[in-house]
Amino acid sequence: MNKVLLFNPKSAEKKYRIPNSILNIAASVDGKYNWAIIDGNCEANPIQKIESYLNTGEYKYLGFTVMPGPQLRQAIIAAKIVKERFPHTKMIWGGYFPSNHSDSVLYSGYVDFIINGPGDHAFPLLIDALENDQPFEFIKNLIYKDSRDGKIFKTAKEDLIDQDSLPPLPYDKLNNFYNLTKFLGKTYLGQKTMAYHSSIGCPFTCSFCAVVPIYEARWKAKSAQNVYKDVKYIKDKWGADSIEFHDNNFFVSEKRAVEFSRLIAPENMTWWGMARIDTMSKFKDSSLQAIRDAGCKCIFFGAESGNNAILEQMDKGGTQTGDQIIEFAERLKKFDIIPEYSFVLGTPAPTPEQVQAQIDFEIDFIKQVKAVNPKTEIIIYTYSPVPTPGSELYKQVLESGFKFPQTLEDWISPAWENFDLRKNPLTPWLTPEMIDKIRNFETVLNGVYPTVTDIRMSELKKRTIRLLSGIRYRANLYQYPYEIKLLQRFWKYRQPEIQGF
Template sequence: MKQNKIIIFNPKSANSKHRIPNSILQVGASIHGKFEYVFVDGNLEENPWLTIENYLKTGEFKYFGSTVMPGPQLRQAIPFTKKIKVEFPEIITIWGGYFASNQYKVCLESGYVDYVVNGPGDTTFPELITTLENNELDKLPTIKNLIYKNEDDKIVKTAVEALLDQDTLPKFPYEYLNSFYPVRNYLAKTFMGNTTLSYHSSMGCPFSCSFCAVVPIYNAKWKGMSASRIYEDVKYFKEKYKIDAIEFHDNNFFTSKKRVLEFSELIMNDNLSYWGEGRIDTINMYSDDDLKLMRKAGCKMIFLGAETGNDAVLKQMNKGGKQTGQMIKDFVLRMKNADIIPELSFVLGMPAPTEKEVYKQILWDINFIKEIKQINPNAEIIIYLFSPVPTEGSELYQQILDAGFHFPEKLEDWISPSWENFDLRKNPLTPWLKPYMIDTIKNFETVLNGYYPTVSDFRIKGYKKPFLKTISFLRYKFGFYKFPYEIKALHKLWKYRQPEIEGFYSE
């Protein structure tokens, strides 16, 4: 007898990172005990399609749900979903994740994505399954956070649900995941520790930066678990798996100072290190004593969106808050004094009225980055090329459209190498950013990572760092960035891990 079970799929991410799949665990938690389901993790499967196909061949499954983040996950999400519709046309396909929410039109027009969960699916996903199981399609418009095509082939985007109290949501089914993939395999060695837990403790972000993929989904809303609720899970992993570090992949872990300080007090004696993502203008309101407390509790590094040191461009980005170039400089000095490493991302290549102005701003930011390194040599620098996101209605998005930029019209086009690099903010495909500008940025980044090798790559040790610094010295000092082949060769030889963060596309 057909059981109408559900496959919940986590497509392979960049470099098959064995990070605990919080996105599919959240979906699993929403239906646990209500519907039968299985997990398939493309990062740990030798042949994930074969696993999916074998499940579907049993005739017991009716639904295929996939989280879909921009970039590498599309390589499996797109062809697998398309193949399901061809070989198993009765299967209902449901996508969630930032890509699906932001690019819902091209997803639904593909003909093989039936529904898109727009943002958190804690109530949306189980309500959708229940509605479909009961064949009550007239109730679809009442399900919040849902996008689909109606009988008239028109796209319907339902109301957005208010963010839920995170403490009241069901706990993630870690033990159930363990029946498919050993949870221990997800606890990897990182700069932070030998056994690092990836954790998600909040939803959304209270800001509206015009370049951020989160903004169209959460509309400047944020909700976080309480410190005590987070600590329950941390204790579980500490006792069962002996974790020694935590990476908080929230869009903005440090939004609530009260929560952060309470959590720091709770883990004070647990000998754990932690890392999270935050905003400079938010954490700048923490006192020096607050920062010292966090460091004592194990906060070793914080990822922060510096974006640019130019106040006019910060305004163009709708960065919000009170962040300025001078604040960035003052803040990295405070972090140095607190012994917390600031991991700063910069977004280069914003549109400007003329080609000359675009390039001038790039050179300006390169010099600003060098100023930051002079103030705090331990500051990590991550450089992205500006890649537009569909923040419809924003002034910046209109500038982008006016300049001739447009997204792919076919879903399959997103898995071309150029658009995958676009998603990873490595190749913007924007008409105003010329090849020589991209070369300048990438060559500077190579020289920077030669003169200041990242501390997060624990494999680069011993003589390697001073040797890299020595051969990069003259280039860095005199600003000669062209053709840094000798640095690239050593990076390749030593398998150097360039600083990067998936914070723009967190799970």
């Protein structure tokens, strides 16, 4: 009775992705402990599936990966049921949500341990300690509740691991549980798009980002050669024709990005990744051309704001400015790389008038970006706080009266369920009228410039929406865009920030 069951809660409606995070944990115990994976995206009743494994009496450890947002509901419901019916099961959570909200998770009584960051070493060491009744207090990257006084205890952070030293992900064993082609979905990138993580962390300290408290401005990457080897294996064995790199920051190293591009170019795959504008703006033209020639079709950038004061408030770091955001969007036109810019509207300010002025500034700035490069994809989020201790922005958030939910059940209440999608921020400094203005502008903007990632919408439908939205856009009339919303709903317009590609 020492097998390990690993659970990836549901995060998507139809387009599944290779469960890389939980597969990393499987790799960490592979060959030492028997393991099984349950993917909530692929199961009609994943809780029943979990119970079927636990009923055998062979599985003592249950690991969850939990991101904020869609995964949270299924994770909480499953954890509660498992703890009630199988109280001796050791439940271990990892991922951004438990790492950033450890008190809510551990005081729930459902979860025994949290892996605080990478679990490649921490998870197997914890299983070893529990199996052999040995101390676990000195295992790095752990959070747990002390059995003596009930206080939450965090162990020291481990240095980031050399990614090339880690064992390969057990794709073939995953295929024994779910046909791996199920995870290769059709997207605007290709017919069989694979998800891949080539690095962990990010070397910046943006105070609105959930990555910062976990990785503390550190970044480690696999070599270009090993990334290429993994991608080619999945291409050759299961037919992948495109790649989504889910790294927090794929393009930290120009040399690595170019080397990978030259390796992957002969494979004729299209791909997408995430970057910083101030990092990539320093890339040579020859590097950007090599990246495009290798099939890179679109790059996601956290633009956040065109207002330099807001960038400073967000601790954006680096050298990014509003002027640079516009200049780089224009520069990418000649390489035919689509810049996908995300903006965060509604950061705290001393007065409602200042908050509203900031929103109006960003709306005007987004229109300036579109003017220089109409192909720029725009993703709009409403600011929602991230617990980044010590940051000035987080202090402002707390002073405004904002509070996170205190219990796990509160996190899946109707008011909080979409919190991390930044659609319902519950932030005291934002009025309903401000939220409406942001959402209405987004509706009009998406009407004039429908996303290229929506592969279902025909050109005729796009032209129709553009015609209706163009008058509003040019005249700055964003209120009550019901006619656009009706068409978007009827034609099931796809929003990348919620639904991905």
